[in-house]
Amino acid sequence: MILIEPFLLLLAIVCIPLTTASFKKLRAWLLGSALINLLVALVQKPLIDAGKLSVGQYTPQDAIQGVFYLSGAGGYVSCSVSIAVALYYFLNAKTVSIWMRVFWLLAAFYQMLISDSKQVLVVFVVAWVLLSFTKIHNFGKVLMYFIGIVIFLLGFYWAVENLDIPGLDGFKLWFSRTDLYGPDGEAVNLKLAGIRIILSYYKSPLNWLLGLGPGHTVSRLGGWFFRDYWDLLAPLGATTHPVSMESWNVVNASWLALSSSMFMPLFSWVGIWGDLGFLGLGAYLYLGYILWSRLAKDDFSRLLILTMFVFGLIFTQMEEAGQTLTVAFLIGLQWQERQIARQARERSLHLNADANSSLEFT
Known part of the structure; x- marks a missing residue:
């Protein structure tokens, strides 16, 4: 369900015919929800700085998570949602002032800076x-x-x-650490650690095809869910694997992994392959191909798909429902808008044809 739910939501959106009024209501609901998330994130900044809002185990920057407050990768998810919807609004709200659309985009960019995303x-x-x-x-x-x-x-x-803008100095720090990114650099070795650990447990050729089992490696399920909700899942027969714990041991022993999730060895593409093998990975990629070729006909939709592809190379955001469902929703809106425009053109052509027929008859 973690992997397939965005596809199911998108299937539901494209299979239900929408009138123009229903489409506008759906779009307004999404824009309103995203705006609330953005505003909550912006309000959290002064409240956290003033000590009025708890940050839990997070740094003050990481705790700026919008409506995903104190929920693991909530900062990245909240910021990603804000930027994706701001881009959608900027590109599609043609009847709204350009300054209003740019303001929303800049506000989302500001959220990225203050949340250190x-x-x-x-x-x-x-x-x-x-x-x-x-x-x-x-x-x-x-x-x-x-x-x-x-x-x-x-x-x-x-x-x-x-420019001395809070949040930009972090980019300068990571840009200057070129020693981390060579073939034998610490960043590369750390990033590939999950793959090495998974391969060390491959005992049969079937492992290459079927993996080590759902939730048994470094996916969102194996890396987080089984650990955080074990008391609930164990009575249901859930099983774990040493790969997950060994991967976390690598993370906890590395200053680099603890400094930035960019270098985490637990990320979605390796998790899908490790859990489900090349057959599972191939099935997931095939769903992505159908989405790309059949539904994502515009550049914005394809940009969103590519962002999820890149997120899957960094962390497990490709399995974060708050983000994947938002992306599915936006792609569905784009598809429905094209359908409504096509139907309007067909009605116009039909009316013109009827009018011409009437004139010829007269």
């Missing part, structure tokens, strides 16, 4: 670059995307180097 920006930029590669057949679009990416990166680099 640097990886979210990295993910969206990488997804943007990957999206440009899908336009290789359209030179005009490739050039437009390339120019936009270069301008953004140059502007962002200048801001990091020259």
Whole structure:
């Protein structure tokens, strides 16, 4: 269910015909929910600074989690939702003032800074670059995307180097630690630790096809759910595997893993492969292919899919319901909007044809 629920939600959205009024209500509900999440996150900042709001086991920055308050990866999820919906609003609310749309986008960017969610920006930029590669057949679009990416990166680099804005200094720190990212760098070795541990427990060729079992490696289920809800799941017959504990031992022994989740050896793509093998991974990728080729016909929808792909390489956000269901919702809205526009065109053509027939008869 963790892996399949966004596909089920999207299936429900596209299978239910929506009138224009129903579509607007659905869109307003999503925008309202996302706006509440953004506003709650922005309010949490002064309350935490004033000591009026508890941060639990988190740092003051990590505790800025919007409506996902104190819920594990809530900071990243909340920020990702804010940026995704802000982009949707910026691109689609054409009847709203450009300044209002830009303000929402800047507010989401500000949430990223105050919550120290640097990886979210990295993910969206990488997804943007990957999206440009899908336009290789359209030179005009490739050039437009390339120019936009270069301008953004140059502007962002200048801001990091020259502006004293809280949150930007973290980018400078990680950019300067080039020693971490070589083939034998600590970041690479730590990131691949989960794969090495999983392979050490492969005892049969079937493991390559079927994995070690659901929740037995470094997925959201094995890495977190079984650990946090074991009292509830054990009576139901749940089983664990040493891979999960050994992976956490690596994390807890590494200053780098504890400093940033960017380098965590527990992340979704390895978790899917480790739990379900290449057959399970292939089935999941096939669902993604159907989504990409049949439903995600616009650049924004494909950008969202690519962000989830990149998130899955970093952490387990590809299995976070708050984020995956929001992405599914946005892709479903894009699909429904195209359907409504197509139906409107067909009605217009039909009326024009009827009118022409009436004139000919007369």
